[in-house]
Amino acid sequence: MKNIGLGCSxxxxxxxxxxxxxxxxxxxLSCLSPLTLGEIEMINQACGNGWRKVFNVYAKLLYALDKEKFAYSTLAPTWQKYRERFLLQQGSQTALLFSPPQLTTTKHTLHIICGKTYAKHLLATNQLNASFTWLDEQFAIDKAKNLIVCPYFDYRQLSNANIKKLAFLLNDINSQ
Structure with a gap:
């Protein structure tokens, strides 16, 4: 099975x-396709506020990561500029995948599933093999697979406080 979505291979x-x-x-879409400059704005215009939130939360999350371990926030002066100039583009080392997780990539790849409902669907349909430890109602982790379940990428569900929590979990997994 191959990865299908938007971003860097x-x-x-x-x-x-x-x-x-x-x-x-x-x-x-039947492959992983990098976005081009301006494509996020085109999607936002055509598809509305829901997708704007997904891209904004993704960029804010990358910007919240430890700068010593992740270079995303060093590439642009703000998360907005990072979103516009780098997110999901070739060379960005980021991907937004519509296909189930392929957890056999590399040990250094961090995997995030948006939403508890989606994670449960993947488990129930045998599209995901993971042993989650639920940290609370919103976050689960499988440290052996560098896999985290978090709230959906939406301001109400993945608030700034939850973005900080997710960044902490990613920083922690990355240091092991």
Whole structure:
């Protein structure tokens, strides 16, 4: 099975999401395709606020990571500029995947599943083999597989406080 989604084929952070932008070109996607400059804004214009939140939260999360371990925040002066110039583009080491997690990539790849409901669906349909430890109602982790379940990438569910918590968990997994 191959990765299907948006982003860099050489990713070190993979976010798995249970839906795709409603534009035809993304519904028909059959591979991992890097975004081009301005494409995030095009998706936001065509698909609305929900996708704007996904991209914003992703960029804010990368910006919240430890700068000593992750260079994302050193590439642009703000998370907004990072989102516009680098997120999910070739060379960004980031991916937003619509396919189930492929946890056999490398030990250094961090995997994030957006939403408890999506994670439970993947487990129930045997599309995911993981042994999660639930840290609370919103976050679960499988440290052996560098895999975290977090709230969906939306401001209400993945608030700034929850983004900080997720960044802490990613920093912690990355240091082991």
């Amino acid at each position: 050489n990713f070190s952070i993979a976010v798995y999401i249970g839906n795709k932008p409603s534009m035809l070109e993304y519904q028909q």
